Amino acid sequence: MKRQNDPSAPKEALYNWYPGHMAKALREIKSKLQFVDIVFEIRDARIPLVSGNRNLSETLGQKKKLIILNKANLADPGICEKWKKWFDEQNEPYLFVDCFDKLALSKSVTLARKIVEANRKECNPDYVETKTKLRVMIVGLPNTGKSTIINQLANRNATKVADKPGQTVMQQWITIDKDVELLDTPGVMPPRIDKPQHALWLSAIHALPDDISGEEDTALFLVKHLLDHKSSEFMERYKLTESDLTVDEVLLKIATIRGCLRQKGLPDLDRVYKLILADFRKGDLGKTSFGTPPGLK
Ligand SMILES: Nc1nc2c(ncn2[C@@H]2O[C@H](COP(=O)(O)OP(=O)(O)OP(=O)(O)O)[C@@H](O)[C@H]2O)c(=O)[nH]1
Numbered sequence: 033m034k035r036q037n038d039p040s041a042p043k044e045a046l047y048n049w050y051p052g053h054m055a056k057a058l059r060e061i062k063s064k065l066q067f068v069d070i071v072f073e074i075r076d077a078r079i080p081l082v083s084g085n086r087n088l089s090e091t092l093g094q095k096k097k098l099i100i101l102n103k104a105n106l107a108d109p110g111i112c113e114k115w116k117k118w119f120d121e122q123n124e125p126y127l128f129v130d131c132f133d134k135l136a137l138s139k140s141v142t143l144a145r146k147i148v149e150a151n152r153k154e155c156n157p158d159y160v161e162t163k164t165k166l167r168v169m170i171v172g173l174p175n176t177g178k179s180t181i182i183n184q185l186a187n188r189n190a191t192k193v194a195d196k197p198g199q200t201v202m203q204q205w206i207t208i209d210k211d212v213e214l215l216d217t218p219g220v221m222p223p224r225i226d227k228p229q230h231a232l233w234l235s236a237i238h239a240l241p242d243d244i245s246g247e248e249d250t251a252l253f254l255v256k257h258l259l260d261h262k263s264s265e266f267m268e269r270y271k272l273t274e275s276d277l278t279v280d281e282v283l284l285k286i287a288t289i290r291g292c293l294r295q296k297g298l299p300d301l302d303r304v305y306k307l308i309l310a311d312f313r314k315g316d317l318g319k320t321s322f323g324t325p326p327g328l329k
């Protein structure tokens with residue numbers, strides 16, 4: 033069976049993928065900061081640190097921020113617990129949520145109001161709490177669920193969502209109720225991804241588009257990761273019964289059971305890669321996290 037690439041060697045261009053529209057989006061974020069009380073930074077619960085963006089954090093400066101780790105329903109619950117301990121130690125407000133849990137999402141607004149009020153009191157000891165309209169800017173990497181969170185909080189399809197990075201291209205204010213307004217913004221990547229492994233994680237969660245990262249590299253990385261971690265959902269999904277299978281054997285098996293075959297019964301690997309990525313992103317290959325908090329195994 034012939035594959036094109038070595039999965040451990042993703043393309044060099046990947047590390048520097050930062051299109052002009054993202055630089056523009058970042059400038060627009062900066063220009064609107066003065067109009068908001070707080071920023072929600074949406075990250076992916078499967079990779080809480082690598083789905084952050086140092087560049088974005090620098091842009092936000094002293095503006096109050098709440099880190100929202102979304103898609104917790106797709107992340108390994110045990111590893112999420114470790115991350116919670118780690119975030120507690122960082123003394124930075126955070127929430128793990130998923131978009132199907134409206135109650136958890138609504139806590140973000142309550143917590144945001146508390147943070148904003150506490151900050152106002154700190155800046156002015158004579159400040160008397162008055163219920164003013166809360167304005168929140170929603171930022172984060174592409175495809176982390178920013179627009180979905182807004183729609184869930186607004187209880188309507190106020191902004192478009194899609195299972196691909198780069199859906200939101202313009203900022204948009206959305207009124208939640210008389211007390212809360214949210215500003216949706218386009219996803220912004222860091223200008224540089226330092227480690228090849230991080231590029232693969234970001235591709236797996238689809239923060240990077242497949243035509244940039246290459247479906248083959250990402251699918252091969254996923255198969256290896258799920259095999260190494262002996263994921264039972266992965267084994268069951270593709271009816272992998274034998275232990276110690278190689279990546280090539282798994283690809284062949286998936287091609288056979290899912291009918292991804294060319295003439296003469298040869299595996300259609302491009303279709304297999306697409307299928308693995310789609311299944312992983314739907315959560316059909318089990319709850320998976322990549323990496324653990326610094327200092328923890
Ligand atoms: N399983 C799961 N899927 C989610 C969750 N939140 C969002 N999604 C899905 O993630 C995909 C991306 O959601 P969007 O809200 O468009 O993401 P975005 O951050 O606005 O993306 P850009 O506008 O491209 O930056 C959609 O298919 C959503 O249905 C979640 O908590 N769990």
Ligand SMILES: [Mg+2]
Nearest residue numbers: 178179199200
């Ligand atoms: Mg969006």
